[in-house]
Amino acid sequence: MTDNDKQTEEKIFDAATDVFLDKGMDGARMQDIANHAGINKALLHYYYRTKDQLFDAVFQMIAKKMLKKFAPVFDENLTLEDKIRFFFREHITFLLENPRLPAFVLNEINRNPERVKKLLKNVDVESLWKKLYEQHKTELDKYNVSEKMLPQLMTSIAAMSVFPFAAKGLIEAILSKTSINFNDYIEERKQFAADFVINAITK
């Protein structure tokens, strides 16, 4: 594989990422991706046989990128409160740089739930949660979050961070009717979400 190969494959991958993020699997056109990459359409099929293979490569990369951002929650050595503050600060900053990711990932998973299985194949959810619970047993007890409530808490935290981006179009439209601007709203959210969640679980 020469250096030029990598350049081409990377150009294709980047162009595909961009177009798929914008249009989704169904709305994306191979010709459009080829144009974005500045190459011939046949060359697309030379590197990635089918649209489905190309999409899958892009989807896996993006979905992994998103899921990876939840990792610190499970291994940072912090108090629960610090962990929550750290998470929202880092995660919302990340989403601000990649605002199209949530809508894309969630939508494509709903459209084809099989895709997510490959992603979670090697993830042991049960033990991750057990680990998290043991880590913060005393704190969670002090609040009133039982182990079987962890899924509710975790999805609530995810929701607080991800939802504003998944619903970006709607929220932007609503905010545009007020004096608030989306980026300010998001900047504010890092703090608000953390306070909100911490207060929610504090007895």
Added chain:
Amino acid sequence: MTDNDKQTEEKIFDAATDVFLDKGMDGARMQDIANHAGINKALLHYYYRTKDQLFDAVFQMIAKKMLKKFAPVFDENLTLEDKIRFFFREHITFLLENPRLPAFVLNEINRNPERVKKLLKNVDVESLWKKLYEQHKTELDKYNVSEKMLPQLMTSIAAMSVFPFAAKGLIEAILSKTSINFNDYIEERKQFAADFVINAITK
């Protein structure tokens, strides 16, 4: 317009709703909709000239149905706490009966933000929020939610209710790796979300 007319137009609309919810605008096929409705494809174009017109009719109906469910928040005559409990109970029950709505609406808005403008044309967001704030001034003051924090609070409430459905595919995949089942998780959420939000804003 005869009785049969209405039947046909309704059959088409229902079939279109079903297919669009499943596949989205880009993934849906006119032939597929015709088959679902048990009619000829040309008849589709007889009642709705183009795919775009048909989609728009369906989208407007669904989006209105969703937005309408937020209305009680602004006019029910209840304390803030009761209002929050009432909202989550009613809203999650509604989404449980229409689980594909959130992903569909949010995605199509992101895909084409123009569509939402027609929806919000006659909605005076600013005065709705002012009204809500005046209604619960004393309570919101007692907690520490200032008027300019209302957007954060409102989107958080929406997120708590809507996100589990917008991310249904992902959450189902994760829960399937534990002993929890999605419907139980959702049932539990009516209570959890209300407690969570009320506690979050309680000083």
Added chain:
DNA sequence: CATACTTTTGACCATTCGGTTAAACTTGAT
């Protein structure tokens, strides 16, 4: 330079898709 191998291209193909047309059918009024 010659050979073998990989990369890139333009032309092409089969199928699918949204949409049209003209004719057949139904219905309701006279």
Added chain:
DNA sequence: ATCAAGTTTAACCGAATGGTCAAAAGTATG
């Protein structure tokens, strides 16, 4: 029964789409 209007259908159309192919261009090796 006849006629006019609306309704439904089968057949068809042009454009777009994912994908292929054979040849050309480029590159490394002897």
